Amino acid sequence: MRPRRGFIGILTLVLISISGLTGVVHAGPDNANSLRPIIPKGLGDACVEDTDFMRRNHMELLKHQRDETTLKGVRNKQYSLTECLSCHAVNGSDAIPVTVSDPKHFCRSCHDYAAVNIDCFQCHASRPEPGELSAK
Amino acid sequence: MHHVRNRGSFLLSKNMSSNTKDKKLTGKGFDPTRRNFLGAMAAAAGVTLAPGVVLYGISRSSTAQAMASSEVRWGMLIDLARCDNGCDDCVSACAKENGLHGFDRPETDAQWIRKVDIKNPQTGNSQSLPVMCQHCEAPPCVDVCPTGASFKRADGIVLVNKHTCIGCRYCMMACPYKARSFVHEVLEDQKSYAPRGKGTVESCTLCVHRIDNKQQPACVEACSDTGGGAMLFGDLNDPDSEISQRVAKYASQQIRADLGLNPGIRYRNL
Numbered sequence: 001m002r003p004r005r006g007f008i009g010i011l012t013l014v015l016i017s018i019s020g021l022t023g024v025v026h027a028g029p030d031n032a033n034s035l036r037p038i039i040p041k042g043l044g045d046a047c048v049e050d051t052d053f054m055r056r057n058h059m060e061l062l063k064h065q066r067d068e069t070t071l072k073g074v075r076n077k078q079y080s081l082t083e084c085l086s087c088h089a090v091n092g093s094d095a096i097p098v099t100v101s102d103p104k105h106f107c108r109s110c111h112d113y114a115a116v117n118i119d120c121f122q123c124h125a126s127r128p129e130p131g132e133l134s135a136k
Numbered sequence: 137m138h139h140v141r142n143r144g145s146f147l148l149s150k151n152m153s154s155n156t157k158d159k160k161l162t163g164k165g166f167d168p169t170r171r172n173f174l175g176a177m178a179a180a181a182g183v184t185l186a187p188g189v190v191l192y193g194i195s196r197s198s199t200a201q202a203m204a205s206s207e208v209r210w211g212m213l214i215d216l217a218r219c220d221n222g223c224d225d226c227v228s229a230c231a232k233e234n235g236l237h238g239f240d241r242p243e244t245d246a247q248w249i250r251k252v253d254i255k256n257p258q259t260g261n262s263q264s265l266p267v268m269c270q271h272c273e274a275p276p277c278v279d280v281c282p283t284g285a286s287f288k289r290a291d292g293i294v295l296v297n298k299h300t301c302i303g304c305r306y307c308m309m310a311c312p313y314k315a316r317s318f319v320h321e322v323l324e325d326q327k328s329y330a331p332r333g334k335g336t337v338e339s340c341t342l343c344v345h346r347i348d349n350k351q352q353p354a355c356v357e358a359c360s361d362t363g364g365g366a367m368l369f370g371d372l373n374d375p376d377s378e379i380s381q382r383v384a385k386y387a388s389q390q391i392r393a394d395l396g397l398n399p400g401i402r403y404r405n406l
Contacts, residue, residue, distance in 0.1 A: 070297050073204035073348045082328040123333030125326045
């Protein structure tokens with residue numbers, strides 16, 4: 001008796017959980033999409049590297065560049081944060097690039113999703129200066 | 137064989153630079169033969185590495201720019217005979233260039249350059265001199281920094297690496313010129329070339345971003361444009377530079393020369 005009752009109990013549990021799961025899956029696509037980061041497109045034709053490479057390694061490029069620039073004075077534009085920001089600037093409703101305080105900010109849109117807390121913008125400007133954008 | 141991508145491996149290039157003690161490494165990219173050698177090595181490593189390991193190629197350095205060189209010693213000669221008591225064009229130019237602004241708290245507001253008025257009580261003679269980071273050859277701020285954030289660049293410019301500064305302010309205590317400031321407030325919209333943030337120490341950078349682009353510091357430019365043309369900037373190591381010739385020809389002084397720090401900033405007619 002006992003084992004069978006247990007079996008029925010487990011079967012019920014499994015059935016309930018499956019129905020629960022399918023419920024989630026059915027309601028899924030819309031919810032899942034709205035949770036994904038909306039990544040704004042850059043202004044230029046192509047990024048300095050492939051998108052896949054940048055997604056995985058942008059932090060290494062930036063960190064390497066940061067040490068080169070700060071310590072040795074090498075000011076390459078290719079991997080500079082300023083260049084990233086001017087190409088990936090996102091305009092707010094007032095047609096002025098938003099700062100990192102806006103969830104639409106390019107860096108923030110992904111970092112919010114990935115729960116990565118960056119402190120770059122405690123010191124660095126998070127948007128290009130007006131002159132910098134028009135100069136490009 | 138795994139695909140070896142022809143693009144920057146910072147890890148690889150970092151190893152390269154640390155392994156090479158070649159003094160002729162000027163930052164205009166790496167020695168091509170060395171690059172080829174390492175490229176071949178990388179290709180070979182690509183064969184032997186485990187599957188799934190992507191080995192990146194050699195750094196693209198065609199656009200590389202010259203790095204600060206120890207053959208240069210940047211310095212400044214300030215002729216006080218040409219520096220007016222009431223003029224503070226250098227101070228305002230500095231604030232504009234580097235995005236410094238006050239919070240109406242004069243005791244803690246950032247101050248990278250200031251005009252110091254001095255008076256000889258015996259004669260009554262008064263002078264006003266611009267004082268900023270003196271870019272010492274033996275900077276006490278670098279000595280005391282516990283993290284190595286306070287450092288001297290190869291070309292003699294003393295800087296704070298804010299990536300490693302923990303805001304302890306030992307350097308501010310150590311500096312005999314009171315040249316450094318601490319950022320107490322959250323800042324926004326800094327200049328892209330002059331990052332500054334709460335909790336870090338900062339001081340005159342000699343406008344390092346301008347020097348790297350072969351320009352003069354903002355204060356020097358303002359002084360010659362609208363001020364008295366008292367400030368002369370140049371390479372103290374180059375015997376042909378105007379500053380070297382002038383310091384050789386005329387008597388000049390360093391402030392607190394008795395400390396033996398050999399500042400790069402010199403004054404005339406003090």
